[in-house]
Amino acid sequence: MTLVELTAPTLHDNPLVDLPVAIIGAGPIGLAAAANLVERGIPFEIYEAGDRVADSIQSWGHTRLFTPWRHLVDPASRRLLEAAGWTHPREDVLPTGSELVEAYLRPLAALPAVAEHLSTGARVTGVSRDGADRTRTSGRERTAFLLRVSGADGTREVRARAVIDASGTYRSPNSLASSGLDLLGAEEVQHAISTALPDVLGAERERFAARHTIVVGAGHSAANTLLALAELAAGAPGTTITWVIRNSAAVRVSSAADDELPARASLGGRVQQLVAQGRVRLVDRFEIVRLRRDGERVTLIGHRGDALEELTADTVVNATGFRPDLDLLREIRLDLDEVVEAPRRLAPLIDPNLHSCGTVRPHGFAELQHPEPGFFLAGMKSYGRAPTFLLATGYEQVRSIVAHLAGDRAAAAKVELVLPATGVCSSSLGGTASASSSCCGPASPSSCA
Template sequence: MTLVDLTIPSTRTDRLDGLPVAIVGAGPIGLAAAAHLAERGIPFEVSEAGDTIADSINRWGHTRLFSPWRHLVDPAARRLLEASGWQHPREDGLPTGAELVEEYLRPLAALPQIAPHLVTGAEVTAISRDGADRTRTSGREATPFVLRIAGRDGVRDVRARAVIDASGTYRTPNSLASSGLDPLGADDVRDLVTHALPDVLGRDRGRFAGKHTIVVGAGHSAANTLLKLAELADTVPGTTATWVIRNSSAIRVSSSAEDELPARASIGGRVDSLVTQGRIRLVDRFETVRLRRDDDRVTLIGQRAGALEELTADVIVNATGFRPDLGMLREIRLDLDDIVEAPRRLAPLIDPNVHSCGTVQPHGFAELAHPEQNFFIAGMKSYGRAPTFLLATGYEQVRSIVAHLAGDVAAASNVELVLPATGVCSSSLTDTAASASSCCGPASPSSCA
């Protein structure tokens, strides 16, 4: 493994002087990074692929978060906002994703310290060093980064002195198949498979009302959708749901009684009750291998108890979690864990095979560093395929990273993080349960806050 100097920021050279720090993604973590850079007077540019800030959150904005407002606002962002007259929402309130955007992220992005340096509709498709692919070592640390950005006016290259990739994972869901590959037949039924957290009671109601839905996944995003389907069934006859998981139980959802976030703690009991009442059919130990179109319906085919089993529905919800998009980083020298796809020093703290608590050890720039000096992955993407990311974690990550980039060694190294526990810890899980908690990949957007 290549060692990285974690104590001394890279030496500034003429090629780096005056260049901004590039932030990829204008979600909560990217905007928090911008706030910290603004406070320290460090130039930055934010590129957001979506047409609006926090584009991914807007897609599941109907969903209520588990964390109260006191865990959702970055300290530097709060200082900048309050100086402009903004008032913090009620500390114990539980916002929806849309409310998080409207009441916090949009005002933050509109601040004069941030707005001129933020571009939407600007997708970063690749990152490298200017004139140096990943094989070239000589002078690498003194060479600017180059980001290829596809925007409304075409494709351009932008140079930066450092990069914080806070692009998230919502755009890259895990596969329905247990192998991690797309199931055979997936291309034939893409119109009958939806992304996680559809708006069952609102925008997408017509797709689910009076229909049979299969929800695949053992995490909180699956549980959220099942609860909404049960609510829809109360008013629309013929609305039914089948819950498919690949292990014997959904331990992360069902074992959350001791969760310190009450809204998250309650979800397991509510879903379990619906299963017990027969309002939701639970199919466990199901390993998906193939999808098949049957006229206007879709059939899920999998291995169960040593035999093939078929489940047919009108629509399938893929709630199997998310994974990082690493294709854009092909020319960057990364040090990622082979299993979790998180930075190697962070991975042991969050690997669901050995650790599944919401509370992780404090970590900052040192755990997030790569052989590519002054390149960092932060936020949900830093967790790779591991679950239960919380916004407060990302806020502390970018605070430490920005302090490091500013040369403030003491502040960068003094990492403090207190998170609400999930009540599900590896010390109390069997091997089977631990693997169950990891089967659906990273946390759903509803549990990442």
């Protein structure tokens, strides 16, 4: 049986019509889904694990996006905001993550039509069908979804007619280990491991100034951290930087002359210049196999060719990319590509071995369907481990999903989107793509701009 044959009944002929659509995550894509549902007059509830909207973006809010405002605002959200007197920021300006939240996402979440249906500090820990685990087939498409939600007041269960999981991937970083498994010794050195995009020049300056930092990763998150560390080192003597990659050549963060996002195109050349000047030490072909604590420092132990080598630093920044958290979906019937963990129909369109952000074909509900009727992954989480995501792509995803749920088949099928042209974002100088290198988001893959 094909996915199309398993398509859920639309909300107009759904016996669960009195239940809301559940949205997991109040980031840009989750809020865009809500805006589209508002316009369609479909009830919904949003569950955000953080204590504030766009919590993940605010974690790297100091970082400037390389995408201008004209590509960052969802059309349905813009219509709702402008009806309330909101003014769109100047289209050619590159905001920081914090500016994206303050100027756009927070006002959107504050609209009464959205705010009245938004719960923060509400972590969805499991999704299933009400009274039916994944093995039960009979009547499944007409059985309500059941979401288990944990918060300050305890754990509760809520029912929904459909689920849009837009929870992102920022809280699920890839392992530092080349194997993808949790690194041996990691528990002993958690104090010395930083997540991607630390605030090197601001709140976390003391952690990095006059100390040695190893940045692991070959994409835009790594590039931005290396540039920030180099700026810090210029004014903080004793600050040293090592860049560790597992390929034999440094991954080329897009530097194409015809890239329509100039801020992105400049990253590769700037980082390579730091290496050429000796301001950043590049260690290539380093396959990390374990970590060891040395006092308050951390040592990376890895294979480099046939030799076993060690690198010691005060702090290690994990900029190896992200993966979807699928644990909460164990009772949902998913059809995921075995390589990138994206919906199977979507995976060939976003494969980082073949595509950059600008060559990803627009797509909607048809490519995002699973064997579980009424369930959709959207936004960065729908891309699995592929780093080729842009916010505009996610906005088109949820527009199509909501049109499908509303029974508007023509609107759901008419998927149109013009993306900014890009250079190759995730291929190495030697031509080998790396799925762990981040691409095309803000300067980070987490929110994806």
